[in-house]
Amino acid sequence: MLQMIRIALRNISRQKKRSILLGSAIAFGFLVITLVNGFTGGLLKTTKENLSHLFGGHIYISGSIVSPLGSELPMIQDSFAAEEAIKAISDRVASVQYRSKTTGTLYFGNKEQTQKLEGVDFAAEQSFRTNIDISKGSLADIDKPGSLILPEATAKKLGVEIGETLLYRASTVTGQQNIGEFTLIATTTSSSVMVMDTGYTSKAYLNTLIGLDEGDYQSINIFLKDVAEVQTVADRLYSNLASNAPVSPRISADSTSSPRNMSAMRSSLMGMNQIVQVAKEEQWKGTKFSVTTIEDLMSPILSLLSIIQAVAFLVFIILLVIIMVGIMNSYRMVMIERTEEIGTMRALGVQKSGIRTIFFTEALSEAVLGTASGFVLALLIGGILSLINFGSGSFLSLFLARGHFVLQFSIPEALKNMLIICVMSIMAVYLPARSAANLEPAQALRATY
């Protein structure tokens, strides 16, 4: 057997051009699927990171109360049930943030810009100062009322400089328009997510603008230690919450959630306060909680990525079938060229299985070498692509990490594709190998081509 493998390996170098061509075809197929998988894997990762940055966490608990006039107001008044539910999952939690938020319009001179603002309790959230990536200005005056941190792109669009004053118009939770004055103290480069990147100000100051008390908040954002656990942890959190307080049905990525509900949830997370009148029989007491996760919000993107991956896999299989036809024809030629050699081996005592082993080993070695080369090429191309800066501020930036594509290569996925190629290569040489093994030695020795 070892001798057959040795001969097979030497046969590969015997016809270098043909081996290189076959190997290159396999490498190309593997390169395409690895790049697409790396690209979609990277998209998933960066989009998740960018969205979690935009919405400020992995799991979001939002709340609403019913006003005396029967309107639904987005705020959390009694957080006991939420605190208890979070305690129960504390082993999985990295940090918890209590935020209020709104989306309104910034005015500076004759320019205006829609901007989401989050109210942060800077005294309680010490990690905010260390995590945020400041491009200009400083956080020295962060505790002063009206201090504002804006995304660099927004500041640039408005033409506002550090220390200058801007106006911000937003809706209160009860639907009235209100205007506040803010002073820009710093700009961030940290997320560059779409045009709707987040700005930050003190929670107390923002609350006065949107009609909340100083200590109130609208959402509890939870960062997990491991984002992969987000759905299971969210389910635990939801059932804990449901046992102590009224809850809205879970809005999730599954088909049962209506697009309208998903849209309402996204609007709520963006701070786009919508005033809804609650029918008397549907009204509740205290705070009604909702639990949403980053994956729930990403469901349309996940569907898109799944389609891209499925199409890429189909293209990969079609490419492979074409390559396999090439391999089959090449090995038919190999069989004809080596007929006398096969006859000699059979005459010397090589069993039929030995001849098949030579063919299979050659094909398998080419498949392994081809896939390995394809993988290295994919890493190289991925590395070069990730060096290119595509800039920020466009919709594309949702999928970028600071302007760069991130390609995430999955070893198990690569191994799975490698296995598919190896199995298909074996299938492609099966018929030529069988024909070669079944050659009558005397006839094979007589053959002249």
Next chain:
Amino acid sequence: MAIIRLEKVKKTYPLGKTVVPAVKGVDFEIQKSDFISLAGPSGSGKTTILNMIGCIDTPTEGVVEIDGVKTSDLNDKEITRLRHRTIGFIFQSFNLIPVLNVYENIEFPLLIGDTGISQKEQKKWIQFLIEEVGLGQWQKHRPNELSGGQRQRVAIARALVTKPKIVLADEPTANLDSATGETIINLMKKMNKELGTTFLFSTHDQKIVDLADHVIRLKDGLVSENYRPKAV
């Protein structure tokens, strides 16, 4: 007991719609350690008979017995094993494996099945054969780097490496000049004497026929003469 026995052996080949008889009913026996020439003109059936004795072809009719075993009673695996253990081949066009060097070509038959020889003994034996055929300096060379005579020496060593009872050589000198051809036959004879291996070779060269202990002459697929030129 005869090491090779042929009884009423016939072989026909289909050629389009007709059937061509290559061997028309051949009987002979070959004794152990003989140096036999299968002589005759082209088309007389030499190669066909050698192929049937070498178990790489089957007779249409009749019995071929190798070392007491009827080849028709064996399946493909058993036939292959019999070839490997009992028979060595030397071909007219050498038929060396191009990707293996001299040493590896000679070693090849030892590595494709159980020969009952230990690895240490195998190496010693291969080295002995390489020296015997005069290729000590060439053992790392591949076939395309050797002359015709050298290639046939490699083939002789390869045929003997499994210590077979029989070596079949189909026109071993046909692709060589007459001097080299004579050297090759002398080398085969030397190995026949030293190792006691039965050598059966086909040729149409009378000078080479004269070197045999036993001559079987064929004509039109039949044995025309079967004699021993000198006492063994």
